[in-house]
Amino acid sequence: MKETCGTSRLQAQRHYGITSPICLAPPNGIDCIHTQKLIEAMKPFGVFEDEEQLSHRMFVLHKLNNLAKEWISELGQSKNLPPSTIANVGGKIFTFGSYRLGVHTKGADIDAVCVAPRHVERSDFFQSFFEKLKHQEAVKHLRAVEDAYVPVVKFEFDGIEIDLVFARLSMATISDSLDLRDDSCLKSLDIRCIRSLNGCRVTDQIVRLVPNLENFRLALRAIKLWAKRRGIYSNILGFLGGVSWAILVARTCQLYPNALASTLINRFFMIFSKW
CATH class of the missing domain: 1.10.1410.10 (Poly(a)-polymerase, middle domain)
Known part of the structure; x- marks a missing residue:
């Protein structure tokens, strides 16, 4: 430190x-x-993690991010989106809470939100993405809590506990450079998506x-x-x-x-x- x-x-x-x-x-x-x-x-x-543990968290988040992008692309194909659109739909996993603030302790979970473009429905997240996670060898203790104030999928990914919420933006594509602090991101969103984004938006403002x-x-x-x-x-x-x-x-x-x-x-x- x-x-x-x-x-x-x-x-x-x-x-x-x-x-x-x-x-x-x-x-x-x-x-x-x-x-x-x-x-x-x-x-x-145990309030500090060593470099090896931090690197493992980053590796797990990288794998989860790639998994989400792969799922969003596959979903676009199943919904007959044009190939040119599918190639750029993107999608991204954003973290928030103690991990994003850089104050998480050893063994702490990671709070994250899966941000998807407009062709992805919330039901897709709790059905097809849930099934995709279920077939990952590294994923354990998978469960969905759809009736929560902020609906969430909880699981352990390669030893790291993750609470993953979902937000669908009214955009055709989600770029890696997306800034969730921009209020325009909230345009035409339902209340559950707004709640899901609140964690990231508040955390980013605190850091700033x-x-x-x-x-x-x-x-x-x-x-x-x-x-x-x-x-x-x-x-x-x-x-x-x-x-x-x-x-x-x-x-x-x-x-x-x-x-x-x-x-x-x-x-x-x-x-x-x-x-």
Whole structure:
């Protein structure tokens, strides 16, 4: 984990939130020492994955992305789309949640959305794509939850647990460069597709609106660990969920844009204990 301790590498200052920062002070030597101690203290709790584990996750997502594209192309053929259209229909798997934020722990699942062009129906996703997954040797524990608030297919892909939701855009093709932050993506979508896209859109906005991503990630890892150890990390049970904790930490980062994680955690509790 790399932390910036010198003023020479401070970013050009700008407002990342709706108000001005509270403090622009750069970190000092004590902040660096405390942040390094924070990292060492968290390691025994399995909050960091090594490079091999991270590479495996990327490999699994690459395979899943190719599988989705293959399915979308095959579906186009079965629906008699012109060959020129089928060759470019695309499709893409987008991640969101803790993995997209870069704060997932060892063994954590991956939240993802399969974004498909307009010729693909939701019923296709829960039928033909479900069947395609069923025939993959690497896929285990496959199950569909169609009646959920956000309908989802849950499975384990080569040892990685994945929660995959679906969104059908009103586009003929889905390019690899598609930016889901663009509001035009939501045009003519049903509510289930909008909900499925919300995770990616919110996560991408959080990543874009924090001054220093590495400092944000380390502080959020610590806050999440603190919340889980105290049994207050669960929106299902009426507490704050992952995205809520991320938003609170992101806001703290906006108010102290040059602070390291150790300072951000201190300010986090100072601010929200008096909010």
